Amino acid sequence: MPIKRLTAALILAASAASAGSIAPRDGWAVHETSKPYEQLIEDVKAAAKAEGLGVVTQAGPTEAAAARGITIPGNRVIGLFNNDFAVKILALSTAAMIEAPVRMYVTEEADGSATLSYKRPTHVFAPYAEEGGAGLAALAGQLDRRFALIAERAQK
Template sequence: MSFKRLTIAFLLAAVPASAGSIAPRDGWAVHQTSKPYEELILDVKAAAKAEGLNVVTQAGPTGAAASRGITIPGNRVIGLFNNEFAVKILALSTAAMIEAPVRMYVTEEDDGSATLSYKLPSHVLAPYADEGGAELAGLADQLDRRFALIAEQAQK
């Protein structure tokens, strides 16, 4: 590799990778906060527990990128669900369970604050309405309310 290519590769690796803030979009809730990234993650987890949902999964590329020498803003996906919803949804639509757990997304902004966003559970489960009918829509609405309460509590 030439010196020029090596220099460019080094400079690109040193530049923080970011696609910017999450913009409002159809079927999503996006909450800009003044909280630091790590604090918002902890507060989402605590609020989820208070609303009867469990943290089922967590994933984010930030740490792995850092181990490769790449700096990116904090980025964490937190999957939330519980067995009560799982059993009820499975009774209505086996296919709908591919969407569990429903996820919240915490992203770090350039100023150090964090944004909490998520697809509304009713939006996530809408493709299964033909199978699950009004009962599935009702469960999705219950999840919408819990997610809204989690977001509200986590932002305080």
């Protein structure tokens, strides 16, 4: 039994180590930074507040893995939103609210720096375009601008 657990842990560690950085992809913004992981998390939170969005959720496997004796790179998903956007989006598409909060993703790189990435809100809300119409597209565009400003502030 212990050999199976050791093998599983080694496979998990190898797959986590080889997963690599977030590559640019359709609908995403990816910002490599020179900031340390913990600093970038704090700077994202401060920038979100400055741009009128609250931290609604945070999740990541790093600390729970460490408690199990597994070391993985820093990994945090930060959900951002505010009630004003929620009320306006709900008026246009109840289904679209499944996407709230919209998330930013902070990942630690092998050299100790961190990357900030996120799906652009226009990409996130695109599946609801027919239902939410031009109003939803406009709100998603406003969120795109706020997310870009958050990324800009957090990288400074």
